[in-house]
Amino acid sequence: MKPFLNVLKYALLLALSGALMVYAVRGQDLARIGHYIATANYIWLGLTVTLAALGYFSRAYRWQMQLTASRQHVAYWHVYHAMMVGYLANIVLPRMGEVIRCSVLRRTSGVPVEVSLGTVITERVIDVLVLGLLLGTVLLMEFNKFWSFIQSLFVDKYDSLAANREVLLAVAGIAGLLLLVFGYLLFRNLEQLRQNALFIKVVNFIKGLLAGVFSVRKLENKGVFLLHTAFTWLVYYLMDYLAFRCFPETYGLDAKAGLAVLTFGAFGMAAPVSGGIGVFHVMVQSTLLVYGISKEAGIAYALVVHGAQTLLMAVMGGISLVFTGLHSGKTAPRLAPEPVGSNP
Template sequence: MKKLLSVLKYAFLLGISAFLMWYALKELDFQRMWAELRNANYIWVGISLVMGVAAYVSRAYRWHMQIKPTGYNPSLINTYRAMMVGYLANLVLPRMGEVVRCTILKRTDKVPVNTGFGTVVAERFIDMLMLLLAVGLTFLVEFDRIRDFFLGLFSTKYASLEYTLSSLYWVLWVFIGAAGFAVLLILKYLKRLQQHTYFKKAVSFFKGMLEGALSVTKLENQTVFWGHTVFVWLMYYCMSVVVLLALPATSNLGWGAGLSILVVGTLGMAAPVQGGVGVYHLLVQSTLLLYGVPKEAGMAYALLVHTSQTLLVVLMGVLSFAASMLQQSRSFAAQRTHLNSSKHELK
């Protein structure tokens, strides 16, 4: 039953992606869009891919730095491979990549899944802070365009801001009440719960996860860590700007447009659908419309960025997965050889 529900869930998300992609494409002149793609300067796309590789390597090094304070020291290459396989998994099963990469790192370097997942939670929190910083900078630079975009986006969903805030307050109070009731129940039956095996396992899991999440406060070199964080987001921004230069219709846009695309594109990729397909394309196309870029050229830009980066993740993820499996098989073979030799010595 659980497997069926899981299949239906991901089929539903895939259906949403397909619908949004259809919606973004349905009114386009395909001949004009293909003309834009044919006339593109793919050297700039290639440069964006190099930037993407640099960003992934930097992210892997940053994750490696986060793990070390927890008492485990996986190799940098294994950390990179686990991360890329996780990104590959996210293209198939949204939000599963975080668990997958922690599972692989446990197999290769014995890092507990809960500890690894805690470091990923901290990583996501830092990325959220960087995104908020990018949003703030974008509003300062491109206030008029971004304001119009978000007002248009939300005005179709909500009749009034007052009604929305009222609804959010009710949700918040219900959440606080439920959380308080749960805490009271736990305190009342704490002694009995402490004797339960599953409760002990849950406490142990969350302790390990908390240790991983707090690893950022115990880093050996905070300057290097935050330097890599800034570098990663700088590469994301430069990738957005560089591909603008690839198309005649977008080559005249300034660095402010790159900021807008970075923010909106990141939100699209964060959507709980496979690889942000459909959501990313629709949001980026809508953003470029604010800069006077025709729909066909906007979709051509979105296709260039999303397709090239997705293919990069697939290539690096598949190679990393193959290397991890080969390493694991060699490790098993070495263990078997050692075991056989030990048995032979005993005889």
């Protein structure tokens, strides 16, 4: 039953991506879109792909720093290949890449999954904070341009929620009551649970997870970590901004437009669909529409940029998949993670 539900879930997500792609091109001149794609300046696109590869190397080094802080001393290339296999998985299996790359790292380097997963959670939290900062910056710089855009995304949803406020409050109340009952039962049977083998495994897993999450506090060189974080996002920005040069219609867009495309495109890539397909394209197309770019030119830009990055990810991830297949099981003894509350 579970495999069937997983297949159904991914099929529905794929259908959602397809529906969004249809929405993005609906009522548009497909021949014109094809012309934009065929006549794009792919020299600039090649530069963005090169930058993307550098960004992957930087992200892998940043993850290695987190693992080292968790007392998991792993070779850089093992970290890099595990990360790229995870990215490859995300193209097909939405949001499963994070778990898969941790599983790969366990097979190739013996790193406990709970520890590496904790570092990935920290990485994602940092990315969310950066994305929030970028969103605030875009809205401050281009408030008038994007006010109508934000309204179109959220006003209808807000009105719908307001109309059903009583139902939502009732659901929240029931959920809160159930949580209190669960907490009481857990507290009352805590001593018995402590003797349960499954409970002990869960507790140990959570301890390892927290060790990875708080690894950032134990970094030997926080400045280098922040530098790699900044470099990664700078690469993302330059990829979107330089890609404007691929098309005459977007060639004259300024740096603020590049920041806007980066921000809203990142939200699209974060959506729980395969590789951000559909959501990314709609978000980028809508953002460029704010800057006076036609829907045809906007979707052509999104298709070319997303397609190039997906192809790069597939190639680099495929190479890493071969590497991990050759080295799977060749693990070395690992150092156990320090207790979460210990001093660096």
